[in-house]
Amino acid sequence: MGYAVVLGEALVDLLESDLSGELIYRQAIGGGPLNVSVGATRLGGDVRYVGSLSNDILGDRLSAFLRTAGVNIHGVKRVPVPTTLAVTTFEGAEPTFTFYGEPPSYALLEPGDLNTAEIAAADVLYTGSICLLREPFRNAARAAWQVPGPLRVFDPNIRPTLLPDAAALDTVRTMVEEFFATADLVKLSSADAAVLYDGAEPPAAAEHIRKLGAKAVVVTWGARGAFVAAEDGTAMLTAPKVDAVDATGAGDSVMGALISRLLSTGFPPGLAGWQSNVRFALAVAGLVCERQGGATAMPTNEDLTARWGALV
Structure with missing residues (x-):
């Protein structure tokens, strides 16, 4: 089994919580790419995280x-x-994020900081998320993306609170579509799809992203499951029934699970292989939603077996 290189942000979440009727903020490790790194590692993957930390x-x-x-x-x-x-507030189990800190500690990686030989030798390269909104990280991600060799995996992880107007959204759409066009796998949420494409539902967004050039697209759809578009067809997969307490990091856990499968079994030759991988990823996300969210909620294979039994 080879390894994955994950580029992106790591930060601290302040999660809105209730303590005996008093509103408090619980500190937690966070950042989508950090969550992906931990999620894939706990599932047995060899992951090398590349980013800037204070x-x-x-x-x-x-x-x-x-x-x-x-x-x-x-x-x-x-x-x-x-x-x-990242101050995190909730409507039910769904989080909303507001970010504090300028310049952002997570976006200061430069192209010259990259080990391009390590990237070239990787099986998987992941980037995405809010770090792409800022330089110099965006140039570093573009430089890494151009290194030939690994499967290229991307998650836009759109945060509307960081997009103040239509012009900012247009800029972000253009930027993420640059990555979509050459990605082997794009994973995004139904909320991402709606923001990027004027309320589009997952099937329409996936079709558009595939036409841009992405080889496979997985759109998570909350409790409904996920929509998958591969080169030979599409499918809607249902999510396992869970008693969700916190959805923070659930989408990241899907990406971590998909990366772990890419490392262990390679790029699926068609839709059937993607369906197997996404069923596994939805089981991972279901377990994450039953825990207090974020990186600490990412499960091991043993956790999954204990909760769901034998997984496909």
């Missing part, structure tokens, strides 16, 4: 968490700015 105490905690989780962090760049905070 040299403050919160950055130390992020670094220690990744190391303890088994994620390789020798590609991390430490930077002298405060760690970005």
Whole structure:
């Protein structure tokens, strides 16, 4: 089995919680790409996280968490700015994020910080999420994306609170479509699809992204499951029934699970293989939703077997 390189943000979530009737904010490790790194690692993948972390105490905690989780962090760049905070509020189990910290600690990776030989030798390269909204990270991601060799996996992870107007949305759409066009796999949420494509539902968004050039598209659709579009067809897969308490990181867990499958079994030759992989990923996400969310909720294969029995 080879390894995956994951480029993107790591930050600290402040999660809105209730403590005996008092509203508090619980500190948690976060950032979509960090969650993906931990999720894939806990499922048996070899993951090398590449990004910028603050040299403050919160950055130390992020670094220690990744190391303890088994994620390789020798590609991390430490930077002298405060760690970005994501204040997370909820409507039911669904989170909304507001970000604090300027410049963002997570977006200071530069093209010259990349180990291009390591990227070229990887089986999978992942990037995406809010770090692409800022330089110099965006140029670093573009440089990594151009390195030949690995399967290229992308998640736009759109955060509307970071898009103040229609012009900002247009800019983001153009940028993410640049990555869509050359991706082997695009994973996005139904909310991402609706924001990017004026309320489009997953089938229409997936068709559009496939026409841009992506080889496979997986659109998560909350409790309904996920829509899959491959080169030889499409399918709608239902999600397992769960008692969701916190959906934070659920989409990231789907990506982590898909990366773990790409590492263990390679790129599926057709829709049937993608259906198997996505069923597995939805089982992972279901278990994440039953836990307090984020990176700490990412399950192991043993956790999955204990909860769901034998998985396809």
